[in-house]
Amino acid sequence: MSSLAAPVVPRHLATPLADARAGLDACVHCGFCLQACPTYLALEDENDSPRGRLVLMRAALEGRVSLDDPDVATHLSRCLGCRGCESACPSGVPYGHLLEAAREQLSSTRPLPVVARLILWVFARPAVLRVALWFGRLARDSGIAAELARLPGRFGFPFAMLASTARESAPQWTPRRASVTRGTVATLDGCVMEGLFTGVNRATERVLAENGYSLCDAPGQQCCGALHVHAGDAATARTLAKANIAAFEASGAQFVASNSAGCGAMMKEYGQLLADDSAWRERARAFSAKVRDASELLAAAGPRPGAPLPGEITYDAPCHLEHAQKLSAPPLQVLAAIPALRHTVLDDREQCCGSAGIFNLIEPNVSERVLAAKMRCITATGAPVVATGNPGCLMQIGAGLVREGRGAVARHPVELLDASYARQER
Amino acid sequence: MSLAASLRAIVGDTHVLDRPAELLVYESDGLPGYQRTPSVAVFPGTADEALAVVRTLARAGVPFVPRGAGTGLSGGALADGAVLLGLNRLKRIIAIDPVRRVARVEPGVVNVTLTKAATPFGLHYAPDPSSQTACTIGGNLAENAGGPHCLKYGVTLNHVVAAKVALPDGTVVELDSDDGGYDLLGAFVGSEGCFGVALELTVKLTPNPERIVTLLADFTSIDDAAQTVSAIIAAGILPAALEMMDQATVGAVEASIYAAGYPTDAAAVLLVEVDGATVGLDDDVQGVDGICRAHGARDVRIATEPAARARLWQGRKKAFGAMGRLAPHLVVQDAVVPRTKLPALLARIAAIGDENQVRVCNVFHAGDGNLHPNIPYNANDRDEAARVHVAMRQIMQACIDAGGTITGEHGVGLDKLPYMDALFTPDTLDGMCRLRDVFDPLRRANPGKVVPVRYCRERRPATATTDGGRRTDDR
Numbered sequence: 001m002s003s004l005a006a007p008v009v010p011r012h013l014a015t016p017l018a019d020a021r022a023g024l025d026a027c028v029h030c031g032f033c034l035q036a037c038p039t040y041l042a043l044e045d046e047n048d049s050p051r052g053r054l055v056l057m058r059a060a061l062e063g064r065v066s067l068d069d070p071d072v073a074t075h076l077s078r079c080l081g082c083r084g085c086e087s088a089c090p091s092g093v094p095y096g097h098l099l100e101a102a103r104e105q106l107s108s109t110r111p112l113p114v115v116a117r118l119i120l121w122v123f124a125r126p127a128v129l130r131v132a133l134w135f136g137r138l139a140r141d142s143g144i145a146a147e148l149a150r151l152p153g154r155f156g157f158p159f160a161m162l163a164s165t166a167r168e169s170a171p172q173w174t175p176r177r178a179s180v181t182r183g184t185v186a187t188l189d190g191c192v193m194e195g196l197f198t199g200v201n202r203a204t205e206r207v208l209a210e211n212g213y214s215l216c217d218a219p220g221q222q223c224c225g226a227l228h229v230h231a232g233d234a235a236t237a238r239t240l241a242k243a244n245i246a247a248f249e250a251s252g253a254q255f256v257a258s259n260s261a262g263c264g265a266m267m268k269e270y271g272q273l274l275a276d277d278s279a280w281r282e283r284a285r286a287f288s289a290k291v292r293d294a295s296e297l298l299a300a301a302g303p304r305p306g307a308p309l310p311g312e313i314t315y316d317a318p319c320h321l322e323h324a325q326k327l328s329a330p331p332l333q334v335l336a337a338i339p340a341l342r343h344t345v346l347d348d349r350e351q352c353c354g355s356a357g358i359f360n361l362i363e364p365n366v367s368e369r370v371l372a373a374k375m376r377c378i379t380a381t382g383a384p385v386v387a388t389g390n391p392g393c394l395m396q397i398g399a400g401l402v403r404e405g406r407g408a409v410a411r412h413p414v415e416l417l418d419a420s421y422a423r424q425e426r
Numbered sequence: 427m428s429l430a431a432s433l434r435a436i437v438g439d440t441h442v443l444d445r446p447a448e449l450l451v452y453e454s455d456g457l458p459g460y461q462r463t464p465s466v467a468v469f470p471g472t473a474d475e476a477l478a479v480v481r482t483l484a485r486a487g488v489p490f491v492p493r494g495a496g497t498g499l500s501g502g503a504l505a506d507g508a509v510l511l512g513l514n515r516l517k518r519i520i521a522i523d524p525v526r527r528v529a530r531v532e533p534g535v536v537n538v539t540l541t542k543a544a545t546p547f548g549l550h551y552a553p554d555p556s557s558q559t560a561c562t563i564g565g566n567l568a569e570n571a572g573g574p575h576c577l578k579y580g581v582t583l584n585h586v587v588a589a590k591v592a593l594p595d596g597t598v599v600e601l602d603s604d605d606g607g608y609d610l611l612g613a614f615v616g617s618e619g620c621f622g623v624a625l626e627l628t629v630k631l632t633p634n635p636e637r638i639v640t641l642l643a644d645f646t647s648i649d650d651a652a653q654t655v656s657a658i659i660a661a662g663i664l665p666a667a668l669e670m671m672d673q674a675t676v677g678a679v680e681a682s683i684y685a686a687g688y689p690t691d692a693a694a695v696l697l698v699e700v701d702g703a704t705v706g707l708d709d710d711v712q713g714v715d716g717i718c719r720a721h722g723a724r725d726v727r728i729a730t731e732p733a734a735r736a737r738l739w740q741g742r743k744k745a746f747g748a749m750g751r752l753a754p755h756l757v758v759q760d761a762v763v764p765r766t767k768l769p770a771l772l773a774r775i776a777a778i779g780d781e782n783q784v785r786v787c788n789v790f791h792a793g794d795g796n797l798h799p800n801i802p803y804n805a806n807d808r809d810e811a812a813r814v815h816v817a818m819r820q821i822m823q824a825c826i827d828a829g830g831t832i833t834g835e836h837g838v839g840l841d842k843l844p845y846m847d848a849l850f851t852p853d854t855l856d857g858m859c860r861l862r863d864v865f866d867p868l869r870r871a872n873p874g875k876v877v878p879v880r881y882c883r884e885r886r887p888a889t890a891t892t893d894g895g896r897r898t899d900d901r
Contacts, residue, residue, distance in 0.1 A: 360746070
């Protein structure tokens with residue numbers, strides 16, 4: 001039975017994928033990941049599944065195919081990076097890291113699409129990003145975005161995303177002075193969060209303070225680098241990571257909090273991102289150990305119940321909370337602290353919505369099919385509010401709801417808790 | 427027009443693959459030790475498209491291999507130069523009839539999806555292979571799949587009522603268990619893709635039991651656990667499931683995200699489930715508990731809450747996948763022995779493992795005597811790979827010698843071909859070839875599987891109706 005012997009693997013120079021070889025070997029090809037993969041469900045080809053992509057990575061490593069073979073590149077590019085497969089894999093294949101390694105290797109021979117490079121370039125430059133987001137707010141607040149959102153297909157969708165970030169002015173209230181102190185927290189402002197969800201950031205600060213956390217500033221913080229790593233640009237991500245580590249160290253805070261699932265997941269992985277950098281390894285590890293999703297800190301504090309906020313919601317789990325950070329319960333605990341808020345369980349809530357960072361902008365067709373499945377489940381709940389704790393998901397589902405035209409909206413769980421607190425007499 | 431072009435005209439451009447990189451993942455099923463490259467892979471989206479594909483392949487005289495989700499464990503869905511016919515897109519549940527307790531489904535429906543759809547009616551689809559979250563009903567039909575709960579509820583054969591089948595020549599036949607005459611549906615179930623393609627299946631749905639209790643018994647000796655299995659059945663208790671896992675398996679599961687709280691220091695654990703009417707069920711629970719303790723169980727845990735029971739089962743069902751963490755490669759085996767021979771066989775398997783210096787992990791359907799000895803190893807170590815090969819042959823021979831057989835539920839496929847000679851006489855194998863000829867005289871469907879090619883070839887000249895000049899199954 002010759003099948004028991006593996007082909008001899010040619011020796012390669014150390015590459016990101018070769019370094020990740022052990023992770024590839026853990027895959028036993030059982031196929032349990034297939035039904036957890038949104039792109040497999042949408043496209044129905046195993047090349048667009050975790051098992052298929054792992055086979056392509058392994059074949060590339062063994063020299064059976066070239067990583068820049070257009071077919072290999074296509075199927076690796078079409079991965080959302082949602083890591084839903086990791087939550088199904090009995091063998092513990094570190095799929096997210098393997099994908100990042102493959103993309104890093106791929107990017108050295110095959111440049112990213114122009115749109116992706118432009119977006120990543122902007123996000124790595126705070127001054128440029130501020131201007132871009134200013135224009136975004138201008139388009140949103142003037143109503144232009146809502147008008148352009150009516151344009152069909154690929155052109156209208158980004159404007160629907162932008163339009164969905166509009167909020168009525170948040171209620172003003174002041175957190176009470178806490179009787180117990182749960183620790184000092186510096187929050188990551190985040191690029192999109194601070195630019196388009198300013199109100200959610202302020203709400204996060206208020207509800208953390210209301211639950212006993214003291215907030216400190218961390219000036220000098222930058223983009224977390226998640227978009228860069230996911231696209232294969234680890235070098236830029238490492239530069240951004242170092243800036244953030246330095247900024248948050250200087251703040252002296254015990255915890256680094258993020259209300260963006262994707263950014264939180266990235267910062268929790270700085271330790272791995274900088275593992276080969278002897279000057280930063282320990283600092284990165286210590287930093288990552290302090291990172292918490294805002295919902296984690298709130299759940300640890302209860303959180304304190306607010307005033308009744310009658311209404312119906314459904315909850316969609318952001319992949320980078322559910323699968324990357326393995327946090328299922330905390331956001332639900334945040335929502336459960338709001339009396340009179342009824343929660344209808346969303347079918348397949350752990351499945352990706354198709355946002356996946358900038359995936360919806362560079363793979364719009366695949367993203368649209370993944371979103372369509374999500375929207376069918378959301379519509380079936382009939383809930384007028386979808387709660388989800390990540391800017392990408394808020395805008396993707398938000399755009400889906402704008403286009404659906406039923407009047408439903410997407411909201412961050414923290415926003416809802418903030419509204420509940422605002423109704424309390426103090 | 428090339429074959430690929432003809433197929434694209436039927437199913438659309440994106441659902442025909444013929445470039446080398448895109449065929450790589452379709453080289454293997456759930457047993458990646460085998461790799462065979464198809465010439466083309468085609469994925470019809472409707473039953474009509476599937477039939478048109480089968481007819482196009484028949485006109486072209488091209489061999490083909492049906493495939494569901496590719497979770498099979500015998501190399502059965504590998505296409506060596508043949509056309510791979512993927513049925514995973516045929517995933518419509520056509521109708522559920524809660525009164526007659528049947529469902530009509532397309533072959534690509536995932537096993538657990540059917541149970542999920544039947545849940546609102548208080549019903550479920552009983553055959554529950556461990557891969558049920560991924561495998562398809564059509565694939566289950568082809569392999570006559572089992573699963574833990576088949577001890578009480580029966581295998582796939584007992585749950586398929588009718589099938590609409592495309593024979594390899596493109597003829598459509600309806601096979602129905604209610605029809606008089608020979609049980610052709612029974613012959614088709616478990617034919618491993620060699621008799622044709624099911625386009626639509628009617629399957630039974632089973633009422634959910636009123637009450638279910640799951641027990642986890644923990645033993646310091648494998649022999650004690652094995653003796654307990656027969657003792658439970660001998661006491662007249664028929665559990666819904668009766669599963670055994672050894673220490674190596676428990677260790678792999680407990681290191682995974684499916685950790686179920688199994689005791690990692692036990693030599694073996696038994697997972698026993700009893701179900702049925704609430705009245706009288708406690709007698710069974712106490713009976714199983716008492717028998718386990720009488721046979722040396724250190725502890726027996728009893729779970730009644732759905733969440734706690736599900737956790738115990740998730741660990742068992744994901745055990746094979748969890749072994750991926752033990753070594754880079756894994757062979758998965760499947761054999762059956764008379765239940766009373768389990769203690770002796772397990773001792774023999776342990777001895778074979780020691781003699782060949784390989785690590786055998788046992789996780790299996792003990793109540794059925796259906797063994798799954800699995801060996802994690804490193805295929806890059808030629809010496810170790812050779813020792814694994816020897817150990818596997820010895821284990822299979824030991825099962826045959828004990829009056830058992832070479833597959834319980836995974837099928838023969840490619841992996842078990844070498845053992846067919848050891849189990850069956852040439853006359854019996856010849857009889858199998860003749861049955862195959864009834865459905866597929868040209869042997870274009872899943873060529874080279876199940877029966878060793880030489881038996882089919884030897885009798886070929888006597889078969890006047892076949893195209894003797896075409897080499898189809900001796901690749």
